[in-house]
Amino acid sequence: MILKNCAFLITQDQQRQVLEGYDLRISGGKISKIAKNIDSSGEAQIDCKKKIVLPSFINLHTHLAMGLLRGHEDDLELEPWLSSIWKAEEKMSQKEYYAGSKFACLEMIRSGTSAFLDMYFEEKNTLKAAKEAKLRGYFGEGLIDYCGSKKAGPIISKLTELTKYCQSQKSPLLNPIVTPHSCYTCSEELIVESKKFAAKNKLLYGMHLSETRKEVYGCYAKHKKRPAEYLESLGVLDSNFIGFHSSWLTKGEIETLAKYKSSAAHCPTSNMKLATGGAFPYREMKEAGVKIGLGTDGAASNNSLNILGEMKAACLMQKWLRWNASEMSAQQALDLATIGGASILKLNSGSLESGKNADILMLDKNHFSMLPPKNLVSHIVYSCSREAITDLIVNGEFLMNEGKVMSLKEEEVKQEFLEAFERLI
Amino acid sequence: MILKNCAFLITQDQQRQVLEGYDLRISGGKISKIAKNIDSSGEAQIDCKKKIVLPSFINLHTHLAMGLLRGHEDDLELEPWLSSIWKAEEKMSQKEYYAGSKFACLEMIRSGTSAFLDMYFEEKNTLKAAKEAKLRGYFGEGLIDYCGSKKAGPIISKLTELTKYCQSQKSPLLNPIVTPHSCYTCSEELIVESKKFAAKNKLLYGMHLSETRKEVYGCYAKHKKRPAEYLESLGVLDSNFIGFHSSWLTKGEIETLAKYKSSAAHCPTSNMKLATGGAFPYREMKEAGVKIGLGTDGAASNNSLNILGEMKAACLMQKWLRWNASEMSAQQALDLATIGGASILKLNSGSLESGKNADILMLDKNHFSMLPPKNLVSHIVYSCSREAITDLIVNGEFLMNEGKVMSLKEEEVKQEFLEAFERLI
Numbered sequence: 001m002i003l004k005n006c007a008f009l010i011t012q013d014q015q016r017q018v019l020e021g022y023d024l025r026i027s028g029g030k031i032s033k034i035a036k037n038i039d040s041s042g043e044a045q046i047d048c049k050k051k052i053v054l055p056s057f058i059n060l061h062t063h064l065a066m067g068l069l070r071g072h073e074d075d076l077e078l079e080p081w082l083s084s085i086w087k088a089e090e091k092m093s094q095k096e097y098y099a100g101s102k103f104a105c106l107e108m109i110r111s112g113t114s115a116f117l118d119m120y121f122e123e124k125n126t127l128k129a130a131k132e133a134k135l136r137g138y139f140g141e142g143l144i145d146y147c148g149s150k151k152a153g154p155i156i157s158k159l160t161e162l163t164k165y166c167q168s169q170k171s172p173l174l175n176p177i178v179t180p181h182s183c184y185t186c187s188e189e190l191i192v193e194s195k196k197f198a199a200k201n202k203l204l205y206g207m208h209l210s211e212t213r214k215e216v217y218g219c220y221a222k223h224k225k226r227p228a229e230y231l232e233s234l235g236v237l238d239s240n241f242i243g244f245h246s247s248w249l250t251k252g253e254i255e256t257l258a259k260y261k262s263s264a265a266h267c268p269t270s271n272m273k274l275a276t277g278g279a280f281p282y283r284e285m286k287e288a289g290v291k292i293g294l295g296t297d298g299a300a301s302n303n304s305l306n307i308l309g310e311m312k313a314a315c316l317m318q319k320w321l322r323w324n325a326s327e328m329s330a331q332q333a334l335d336l337a338t339i340g341g342a343s344i345l346k347l348n349s350g351s352l353e354s355g356k357n358a359d360i361l362m363l364d365k366n367h368f369s370m371l372p373p374k375n376l377v378s379h380i381v382y383s384c385s386r387e388a389i390t391d392l393i394v395n396g397e398f399l400m401n402e403g404k405v406m407s408l409k410e411e412e413v414k415q416e417f418l419e420a421f422e423r424l425i
Numbered sequence: 426m427i428l429k430n431c432a433f434l435i436t437q438d439q440q441r442q443v444l445e446g447y448d449l450r451i452s453g454g455k456i457s458k459i460a461k462n463i464d465s466s467g468e469a470q471i472d473c474k475k476k477i478v479l480p481s482f483i484n485l486h487t488h489l490a491m492g493l494l495r496g497h498e499d500d501l502e503l504e505p506w507l508s509s510i511w512k513a514e515e516k517m518s519q520k521e522y523y524a525g526s527k528f529a530c531l532e533m534i535r536s537g538t539s540a541f542l543d544m545y546f547e548e549k550n551t552l553k554a555a556k557e558a559k560l561r562g563y564f565g566e567g568l569i570d571y572c573g574s575k576k577a578g579p580i581i582s583k584l585t586e587l588t589k590y591c592q593s594q595k596s597p598l599l600n601p602i603v604t605p606h607s608c609y610t611c612s613e614e615l616i617v618e619s620k621k622f623a624a625k626n627k628l629l630y631g632m633h634l635s636e637t638r639k640e641v642y643g644c645y646a647k648h649k650k651r652p653a654e655y656l657e658s659l660g661v662l663d664s665n666f667i668g669f670h671s672s673w674l675t676k677g678e679i680e681t682l683a684k685y686k687s688s689a690a691h692c693p694t695s696n697m698k699l700a701t702g703g704a705f706p707y708r709e710m711k712e713a714g715v716k717i718g719l720g721t722d723g724a725a726s727n728n729s730l731n732i733l734g735e736m737k738a739a740c741l742m743q744k745w746l747r748w749n750a751s752e753m754s755a756q757q758a759l760d761l762a763t764i765g766g767a768s769i770l771k772l773n774s775g776s777l778e779s780g781k782n783a784d785i786l787m788l789d790k791n792h793f794s795m796l797p798p799k800n801l802v803s804h805i806v807y808s809c810s811r812e813a814i815t816d817l818i819v820n821g822e823f824l825m826n827e828g829k830v831m832s833l834k835e836e837e838v839k840q841e842f843l844e845a846f847e848r849l850i
Contacts (some may be wrong), residue, residue: 071797081750107793110793273741304808320702368535371495375497383729385810414791
């Protein structure tokens, strides 16, 4: 398949090129060539002369099934908000997790996201939903023992089961990961045992890290260490570690993350909306060399799964925080949402280059939010909204084509979601 | 015309009701009745059983023709950013102001905005564009003499000319206002003379107010007064005064604004993006009783004219600033964008009540961003993006119907815009 005459091709390669009038060939789910006038005899041709073609987005922190809880509780701080959410979650069973996740997959497709890292409960259902949607998923069972009230053993069994189930799918799109919930909800035993499991199986290992000040002080009171120091002492930091949120970190902790080549997922909207007070230390992270990506968090706290909005929110937050309008440029925000996330997931996507996965997003070059045709990266980050998205290709296959979702039956997904919602209320 | 069986009708009346299954009758540009099962014999019926019906948005601060300068310069602070913008503006003539404004009108229609307050140059062109678009406009020539380099006389002549032109249209949709640019670009004479003109003609009078710290200290250095104190001393504060931005105000200045029943337009995205450092003192304004609305600012600084995004940005900014997740709720943000703005403009719109102008927005109730069907105001503010908007009615007339813009020829508007842009670069 060849994407012919792309009006603009935003490569996100090392040179951050914007190419005009190029073709892009896709073979076996990968980008095999980018050049002008590729010979296309015998291959399917997609006319892209009205398209802006770029790498699709990567969402590094979300809880898909929480789609069901969008708007359940707003305008509350993390602690009371979590209590209310946990109460609602008690009513959720397999079918609700599945329906909520599939609905969230629909939203992600329509938001230009091709890959996501999910952490929630009954994750097998999310995996099933993502498989149908044909998205790239990284699935983590939210491991939680409320700091020792249960033994780690049964929880690790559940993790083992999800991992085996995921691996049995034998799909490059479906990847198991390990996600203990946080320092304040997991016992030392659970953190250490789940890390052993992750290390043995060479899996990514992510957890909520220093989202609120309360969490930091709670950790310090209990362990005489700040969260990143505590995690270092438990031996769980390495290049597979991803800290979700990572807002309330000291410079010392950032250096620790950098030393172990660990990563961080910035979730600006969720942090602002839940008024966590802390601000992701983007500049310090960057200077220290910590790898960074973007996450929306779940639909209960954002309340959308829209990386376009997240890039703008990240730029606005950093600029305002630092009184510095050049803090986090549009280009840097796009980097977080594409190659930044890919690098953290060790995923061969995030840029348009020969040999990379064909994970590709297309925008209508004539959409009003993408005009005038100059500084397109600025428009993508600051101006564009979801209605400019026309196509999403994941692993070489169209999940959305000319505005129509191909991999899911949109009305059915909504219907199933509404039925699950009815059972909850 | 009757909007039949509205799935949800978000009234924004005193009780903030959300009605289900109601009809809404429009007669002579006004809402004449809201009830169940209105007798509709002989009247046009619009089936609204799949619609969420609410008052359309009001944008209190923008520079429409700057649509041409979207992405012209980003990631710069206000001072160098303004220098670069001013240089670009030198190349703009009547045709560019017109084309840029009409393009911005298209964006506003597609963003659910029915009324706007504009301040820019060659404003007659913006008025012509808005007239074609059938939007409600408040048009202010940006008055500027760089603090005395010119006499106020010729500038007041230009203002007189615009006012007469506007009044000669004899349209309730087209309203002249008076807008000196700011304390730092206008001489005392210009501020006072333009206020005299506004008072004589009973016109609203708006200006940039305390957008940056530099502006505040410059004013203090020159006049030994902070901006609002300075304006009070010039006698320009009253219930027709609107301060755009109003970020760097002291509590004392806020009390001064309240004393004169003056108003403020909050522009969170622009402030954050230009890293002005200050934060709109929402809580203090509210407590003091200052009237507040929302503005996007121009497309060169936002870079969109999307009130949906602006409501979310305002909530996020206030919550994060105060470490208080209940600071500015979704309902309060919607209030700013509807009845708040209307009250400032002394406009009989902003809520759905009998006797009010029929300025109405409709959303697809089945759009994924509006699901689940609970807490719709939360979805509008935190989840929804422009693609959920289906219809916009202004003064009883459809400007957009089922996703199609009726009052403008969309492709022609874009073509004209692109031609104007080509002349600029």
